[in-house]
Amino acid sequence: MASQKETFMAKWTEPLxxxxxSLLVAEVKKGNHTTCTYNKTGxxxxxxxxxxxxxxxxxIVQLKNKVNKLKRHYGSFKKLLSQSGFGWDNVNNTVAVTDQSVWETHIKNNSEWAKFKNDGFPQYLDLCIELDENPIDDGAFTPNVTITLDRQKRKLDRTPNSKRRRKSNTYDVSNACKAIHKMIKFKTRAVVAILNGMPNLEQDLYNKAVNQSCLNATWRxxxxxxxxxxxxxxxxSL
Structure with missing residues (x-):
């Protein structure tokens, strides 16, 4: 039995x-998450x-405090990704930039972003599920894709450079995310089609494979x- 002091002091490590x-996501999938929080069962x-x-x-209070802190980090991280020149590194689960110099200006304006430069935010994609944000999966948004789409946009845009420069400052990555999300859905369907064609496949393995396909781009x-x-x-092996 833990002492009152041990119970009070919650030291959070990355594995914890x-x-x-992972438990938050599991309860969302069970339907134990309301618009703002989890129900009592969750x-x-x-x-x-x-x-x-x-x-x-x-x-429970300590867990709720940690969840609230994660939500604040999530909001801050999401805002960072929306800035021009920033993207998502699907390999390292961190921020990727087209030019390292963009960090200096943005950190000056928002010191909270400094921690993301070194540590990233590994829980970002899982929290998309927890916060019902239609996640794009862990293989979805890479800086190369963002750069490519931005270049294609400029090729089609014949407006003068000064006007186009103002537009680029407000360029929203959501369109890129939506396009890639459609591609991920297609690949997940491909996995399901393969599973449906495998004879005598146990339901338990089928369920695990579908779930893994939705959560893990590398495995898919x-x-x-x-x-x-x-x-x-x-x-x-699942």
Missing amino acids: TNELV WNNIHTKFNKRTGLHFS EAFIISLPDRRRGLLE
Whole structure:
């Protein structure tokens, strides 16, 4: 039994934060998340499973405080990604920039963004699910894609440079995200089509594969390009 002092002091490490976020996402999928927060069942599940998996004795209040802090970081990080010259690095789960010099100006205007330059925000995509933001998955938004789309836009835009420069300052990455999200949906459907064509596939493996396909871009790609006789092994490793 933890002492009152041990229970009160919550020290959050990266693995503990990731564990909490995974439980948040799980409760969203179960339907235990309302417009603003989780219902009583959701919080009880998160509280019980978190302490059981970690061997700690955090209170629900401590977990809620951490979630509120993550939400604030999420809002700040999302705003950063909307700035001109910034994108999402799907490999390192961090911010990617077309030119490192853009950091200096933006950090001066918002000191909170400084932590994202070094640490990124690994939980960003999972929190998209928790906050019902239609996430683009962990292989979706890369700086190369953003640059390519921006260049294509300029090729089609024949307005004078001065006017086009003003437009670029307000360029919204949401259109790029939407286009890539459609591509991800298509690839997920491809995985499901392959699964449907596999004879005698157990329902449990089918469910795990569909879930993994939605959450993990790397696994999804590997499954699609694997030889037919190798796919069963990938499924059994889940």
